[in-house]
Amino acid sequence: MLADLKYISGFGNEFASEDPRCPGALPEGQNNPQICPYNLYAEQLSGSAFTCPRSTNKRSWLYRILPSVNHKPFESIDQGHLTHNWDEVEPDPNQLRWKPFKIPKASQKKMDFVNGLHTLCGAGDIRSNNGIAVHIFLCNISMVNKCFYNSDGDFLIVPQLGKLLIYTEFGKMLVEPNEICVIQRGMRFSVEVFEETRGYILEVYGVHFELPDLGPIGANGLANPRDFLVPVAWYEDRQVPGGYTVVNKYQGKLFAAKQDVSPFNVVAWHGNYTPYKYNLENFMVINSVAFDHADPSIFTVLTAKSLRPGVAIADFVIFPPRWGVADHTFRPPYYHRNCMSEFMGLIKGHYEAKKEGFQPGGGSLHSAMTPHGPDGDCFEKASKAKLEPERIADGTMAFMFESSLSLAVTKWGLKTCSCLDENYYKCWENLRSHFTPKLRNPTGHK
Numbered sequence: 001m002l003a004d005l006k007y008i009s010g011f012g013n014e015f016a017s018e019d020p021r022c023p024g025a026l027p028e029g030q031n032n033p034q035i036c037p038y039n040l041y042a043e044q045l046s047g048s049a050f051t052c053p054r055s056t057n058k059r060s061w062l063y064r065i066l067p068s069v070n071h072k073p074f075e076s077i078d079q080g081h082l083t084h085n086w087d088e089v090e091p092d093p094n095q096l097r098w099k100p101f102k103i104p105k106a107s108q109k110k111m112d113f114v115n116g117l118h119t120l121c122g123a124g125d126i127r128s129n130n131g132i133a134v135h136i137f138l139c140n141i142s143m144v145n146k147c148f149y150n151s152d153g154d155f156l157i158v159p160q161l162g163k164l165l166i167y168t169e170f171g172k173m174l175v176e177p178n179e180i181c182v183i184q185r186g187m188r189f190s191v192e193v194f195e196e197t198r199g200y201i202l203e204v205y206g207v208h209f210e211l212p213d214l215g216p217i218g219a220n221g222l223a224n225p226r227d228f229l230v231p232v233a234w235y236e237d238r239q240v241p242g243g244y245t246v247v248n249k250y251q252g253k254l255f256a257a258k259q260d261v262s263p264f265n266v267v268a269w270h271g272n273y274t275p276y277k278y279n280l281e282n283f284m285v286i287n288s289v290a291f292d293h294a295d296p297s298i299f300t301v302l303t304a305k306s307l308r309p310g311v312a313i314a315d316f317v318i319f320p321p322r323w324g325v326a327d328h329t330f331r332p333p334y335y336h337r338n339c340m341s342e343f344m345g346l347i348k349g350h351y352e353a354k355k356e357g358f359q360p361g362g363g364s365l366h367s368a369m370t371p372h373g374p375d376g377d378c379f380e381k382a383s384k385a386k387l388e389p390e391r392i393a394d395g396t397m398a399f400m401f402e403s404s405l406s407l408a409v410t411k412w413g414l415k416t417c418s419c420l421d422e423n424y425y426k427c428w429e430n431l432r433s434h435f436t437p438k439l440r441n442p443t444g445h446k
């Protein structure tokens with residue numbers, strides 16, 4: 001069944017899709033006929049203000065068996081380790097690194113995608129639609145008769161271990177490690193898993209992800225629009241009398257409402273506001289072919305822009321397999337201090353600047369202006385390496401959530417998860433001075 005899933009391709013297009021069981025389900029010539037084909041209900045999902053300019057205006061029309069409003073009242077429920085309280089613990093500017101976040105065994109604690117959401121860090125304000133959060137999801141069971149939607153922002157989901165079969169109002173998507181998906185604000189979805197499953201989520205409030213501008217790169221390159229995949233319409237007319245739970249994250253808190261039917265009852269839809277997925281293998285990597293480094297922004301897959309030109313509230317950046325060919329250059333990432341906050345995760349393999357310690361399923365946070373760079377061993381090796389063309393990062397995929405916001409770490413992140421690596425700072429302790437005041441040119445290179 002999983003291999004049967006179909007998608008349509010493109011980024012932010014005006015898509016249209018009908019479940020093939022009901023041909024002609026999309027009304028012709030108008031959005032809101034007095035009676036819709038197949039006696040469906042018409043419902044609009046707005047992802048932008050009605051009045052946004054065309055370039056940013058987002059909405060989709062859903063033709064469904066029952067409208068979403070057909071539910072019992074929402075009630076507050078336990079929200080586990082999901083939080084938007086950025087003042088739980090004192091700020092900490094240190095370099096932080098986490099060992100792989102532990103997934104509970106299903107025999108000890110059953111956890112689905114929703115109660116497996118753990119907030120690691122974030123900043124900003126949900127009510128004013130400005131901010132981000134980084135969550136870790138850890139789960140071992142599927143969501144059954146339960147869906148989730150987020151009133152606060154968009155989820156960019158990065159599975160690291162285990163596949164996600166995601167049912168959405170727009171259709172079904174299979175998202176495997178090394179793929180990502182974006183479920184935008186308000187879209188209902190349910191996650192089926194097949195094993196102990198782990199991944200990362202970048203949540204952005206108030207804006208949507210866009211492809212970065214390419215400037216002098218030209219019309220092609222980085223993440224190409226045609227490689228983004230959108231599900232095709234699929235519905236189920238399934239009755240669950242009083243037993244289907246819709247979970248809503250609203251102003252950072254979780255609420256649940258019961259209804260009698262599956263919410264995946266959309267027979268046809270059209271519009272430019274949809275969930276989508278992307279395979280990171282399709283990223284067309286651009287980098288230096290002469291000397292020095294392009295800044296890591298050259299690896300940006302998606303960006304969530306702030307109102308300040310060129311400044312993202314969050315970028316999703318990857319470090320994919322590629323060739324390293326730069327001449328007379330220290331090839332690993334350079335030492336730096338950045339006004340942005342950098343959360344990094346690893347989907348598979350080893351990260352080039354730190355062979356040890358930074359493991360798949362773990363993470364690191366280098367906060368605003370906190371220094372970081374290659375560890376001592378990496379520096380020694382890369383300084384002496386013979387500079388031939390070489391494959392870099394084969395078999396790996398590290399990524400970064402980079403934000404202009406100064407991120408606060410949660411209590412779960414600093415204490416409760418008990419994955420924090422107390423010895424991280426030591427990886428730089430063996431950096432030693434190579435200063436030779438009487439020898440200007442130790443390599444002899446001109």
Ligand SMILES: [Fe+2]
Binds near residue numbers: 366
């Ligand atoms: Fe950095």
